[in-house]
Amino acid sequence: MPRSRSARVAVLGSVQRRASTPPPSRNNPAVRRRVVATVLILASLLLLTVYFRESSSGGLHGVQSAGASVLKPFEVAAEHVARPFRDAAGWFNGLVDAKSENAKLRREVDDWRRRAIENATAIRENAILRRLLAYEGSARFPTDYRPVNTQIISRAPTEFQQEVGIAAGSDSGIRVHDPVVTEDGLVGQVTTVAHTVAVVTLLTDETSAVSALDYQTAAGGIVQHGVGSGETLVLDRVTKDKVVNPGDVIVTAGWRSERFASIYPRGIPVCKVTSVGQTDTDLYKQVQCEPYVHFSSLEAVAVLVPKRR
Amino acid sequence: MVPLDVAKTAALVFVASIAQVSIFSNVHVLGGRPDVLLLTLVSISLLRGPIWGAAAGFGAGLIVDTANLETLGVTSLLLTLAGYWIGRYGETTGRDRTHAPFLSVAVVTFVYALGSLALHFLLGEPAPARVVLLDTLFPNIFLNLLLTWPVYTLTRRLLPFQAPERKQEVQLLGH
Numbered sequence: 060m061p062r063s064r065s066a067r068v069a070v071l072g073s074v075q076r077r078a079s080t081p082p083p084s085r086n087n088p089a090v091r092r093r094v095v096a097t098v099l100i101l102a103s104l105l106l107l108t109v110y111f112r113e114s115s116s117g118g119l120h121g122v123q124s125a126g127a128s129v130l131k132p133f134e135v136a137a138e139h140v141a142r143p144f145r146d147a148a149g150w151f152n153g154l155v156d157a158k159s160e161n162a163k164l165r166r167e168v169d170d171w172r173r174r175a176i177e178n179a180t181a182i183r184e185n186a187i188l189r190r191l192l193a194y195e196g197s198a199r200f201p202t203d204y205r206p207v208n209t210q211i212i213s214r215a216p217t218e219f220q221q222e223v224g225i226a227a228g229s230d231s232g233i234r235v236h237d238p239v240v241t242e243d244g245l246v247g248q249v250t251t252v253a254h255t256v257a258v259v260t261l262l263t264d265e266t267s268a269v270s271a272l273d274y275q276t277a278a279g280g281i282v283q284h285g286v287g288s289g290e291t292l293v294l295d296r297v298t299k300d301k302v303v304n305p306g307d308v309i310v311t312a313g314w315r316s317e318r319f320a321s322i323y324p325r326g327i328p329v330c331k332v333t334s335v336g337q338t339d340t341d342l343y344k345q346v347q348c349e350p351y352v353h354f355s356s357l358e359a360v361a362v363l364v365p366k367r368r
Numbered sequence: 369m370v371p372l373d374v375a376k377t378a379a380l381v382f383v384a385s386i387a388q389v390s391i392f393s394n395v396h397v398l399g400g401r402p403d404v405l406l407l408t409l410v411s412i413s414l415l416r417g418p419i420w421g422a423a424a425g426f427g428a429g430l431i432v433d434t435a436n437l438e439t440l441g442v443t444s445l446l447l448t449l450a451g452y453w454i455g456r457y458g459e460t461t462g463r464d465r466t467h468a469p470f471l472s473v474a475v476v477t478f479v480y481a482l483g484s485l486a487l488h489f490l491l492g493e494p495a496p497a498r499v500v501l502l503d504t505l506f507p508n509i510f511l512n513l514l515l516t517w518p519v520y521t522l523t524r525r526l527l528p529f530q531a532p533e534r535k536q537e538v539q540l541l542g543h
Binding site: 220251265355 | 495500
């Protein structure tokens with residue numbers, strides 16, 4: 060032990076006193092962590108408040124839009140990495156009921172072939188009659204729309220929003236309320252747009268509603284999300300005097316009045332009726348339908364941009 | 369060491385956020401969805417304490433809300449609180465406990481779902497309580513618990529556990 064050190068110091072270990080001790084509050088870990096947490100929570104609340112109160116053209120929205128554009132390449136890369144695994148999982152899942160599905164699809168193909176021949180004849184006749192009558196209608200699908208085909212790059216992280224992010228935005232001509240489809244049918248509508256990305260709210264979201272009609276019987280109603288967490292839809296507001304049968308195809312109505320028009324063009328397939336019921340006490344029929352689009356396995360969609368805005 | 373740890377944590381949070389938004393949000397197993405971002409946050413908080421947990425939660429929330437074009441600050445607020453709380457638990461009751469990650473994940477998944485529900489309800493957004501609390505909550509907890517060990521192990525490999533600082537100086541009475 061060095062002569063200059065006392066026995067007490069030796070027992071206690073190396074004692075080194077700092078020349079000047081800062082105020083205890085700055086070095087106290089408890090105070091430091093409380094300060095950090097408080098600052099971050101206040102920052103979150105501030106962001107939330109400002110974002111919630113400002114318009115969609117506000118500063119924070121602009122920053123978010125730029126941030127989303129920066130994140131987009133990473134999301135696309137992650138999507139590419141995950142796709143082989145998802146395809147493999149989908150392939151194995153498909154094997155489980157491939158045989159029964161094959162038989163069902165063969166029956167449907169026969170039915171659709173017959174309908175296609177009927178429809179081709181009706182389309183020719185319709186075109187001739189429209190020319191003869193000089194008929195003026197609203198925008199028609201798909202001729203009056205330009206499809207912007209795009210990839211899905213993100214999904215809402217919670218069950219609150221039934222939304223997907225797509226890799227195209229206002230730079231591609233997309234605007235809020237543009238309809239979104241796949242080759243199977245209607246997906247939803249664009250609800251938020253940034254420069255290079257946009258958010259599509261799906262038909263299965265609680266806030267979605269589409270005016271639609273029964274393709275076979277022309278019974279009109281509103282397609283909304285059914286009760287529960289599945290992808291089942293309901294055709295609501297169908298009065299009891301209208302006829303709807305299981306198996307009927309529900310398509311978008313595409314109505315137009317003097318001041319308003321449906322954002323969805325007429326004739327996009329939405330769902331297929333699975334059950335119809337009615338009670339004496341209810342004003343409307345209870346119609347459940349199964350959407351043509353598999354919302355949980357969407358990979359790409361087409362945004363319908365009107366050729367004339 | 370600290371700048372390297374900051375860089376590694378930032379990279380981990382970024383990768384977990386992008387993976388959650390782009391990949392795991394689309395994985396539906398038994399009616400639930402795994403939340404890898406929450407698991408990563410739990411791991412970081414347990415290994416590095418409440419300050420790191422709160423900061424990682426704030427950053428992760430910003431990335432998620434930006435990528436999804438959602439209301440900025442909502443996810444940040446929830447994840448900041450979650451990170452801070454788990455960090456405190458890891459420093460105190462959960463220190464050196466093998467079950468700490470599992471208990472934290474189960475509790476925080478439940479509390480996070482409740483918090484999200486309440487916050488969305490307050491903001492006037494759709495908040496389907498039945499879907500969140502009955503249909504998906506328990507599958508989500510189960511899936512998160514299944515993934516806890518791999519995510520925690522990976523995070524621990526990147527961010528080795530650091531014993532909390534101990535005081536080097538002894539204050540002697542009477543001096």
